[in-house]
Amino acid sequence: MDAVSVIRTKRDRGELSDEQIDWVIDAYTRGEVADEQMSALAMAILLNGMNRREIARWTAAMIASGERMDFSSLSRPTADKHSTGGVGDKITLPLAPLVAACGAVVPQLSGRGLGHTGGTLDKLESIPGWRALLSNEEMLHVLDTTGAVICAAGDGLAPADRKLYALRDVTGTVEAIPLIASSIMSKKIAEGTGSLVLDVKVGSGAFMKTLQDARELARTMVGLGTDHGVRTVALLTDMSTPLGLTAGNALEVRESVEVLAGGGPSDVVDLTLALAREMLDAAGLKDADPAKALADGSAMDLWRRMIRAQGGDPDAPLPTSREQHVITAPSSGVLTRLDAYGIGVAAWRLGAGRARKEDPVQAAAGIEMHAKPGDRVTAGGPLLTLHTDTPERFAYALQAIEGAYDIAAPGTAFTTAPVVLE
């Protein structure tokens, strides 16, 4: 077998055989297939697609490239969720302790932000002392003692995906449904969860811009999970507007703690509860009541234990930015649009995200939103507050916000779209 013949098969719109797929994933993981060859193959897949059999085999080969975790020693059912990524998407932070407080075990292997979308680990690292890197033994210990863990995937889990995802990121080949589906599901299946809820984002701030593409991605991932014995469901949720009123690491932790304390923005609370219900259902805990666990403080107690178990101090003050810049509303009226992509890019440029994988992020950088679509705004009143430690970033961030919102005349009727679309 050789890489050029595999590339030619896909370039010429052929079907890759099982043998070709197994060989190319294994040889790439071992370094025998070069990055330039794999990027040519990824581009051929992006342009010409893969059928169901090819996607299933590709996913199985990525799982087989590394270890599989095993939670069968735990006495309670496991439930996990994965979001395809968005702006202000801090849902994992309140959701994991909430679902654990309702009786499931939540092994949440999470990622870092890249580009305009934020990453759960970057957010949690703004809590003084908190550690994302745990050994498998530490992870099992935190799960066993608290019921929830949010940590980085170990190097041994789907190493083919780790290499391939970094390559896709720099070769314009991220946005291919077969590659996204196999990337996400290989990690989730190798992680060993019994059930999985997928939050597939749709809109300007998401990888999938249309409902049709999001549906196809969701169906592909649900099919892969089901075929591997993981009870898998998907919700399609809106990402045309940022979630909540903050985008940025420490800012989002603060908002998540507000949700756990029984407050917080309604879209964050609604989506957290909707995903919690799906996770509990998939884990066979139909009678659990996540709204009660939020209201009675049991989810907050679990959050505090989970943060402490990973070295963090839940009572420590979160970092605040050295510089702020307030954008005021140019006219009075009704805010009718606040674009997730524009806000995400601005937060990223302020220092909340990274341009290259190895870059550090600023814990306190980001954006506070003072209004969401449907809210009334007053000329000269605050619309957005930009936060950074490096004020030279303001000008570049402001460019991303130009044209990212619309204000209509006072009294204009506006119906807020539901956050869960399907």
Ligand code: URA
């Ligand atoms: N998240 C992943 O883990 N992989 C992708 O390909 C896209 C989003």
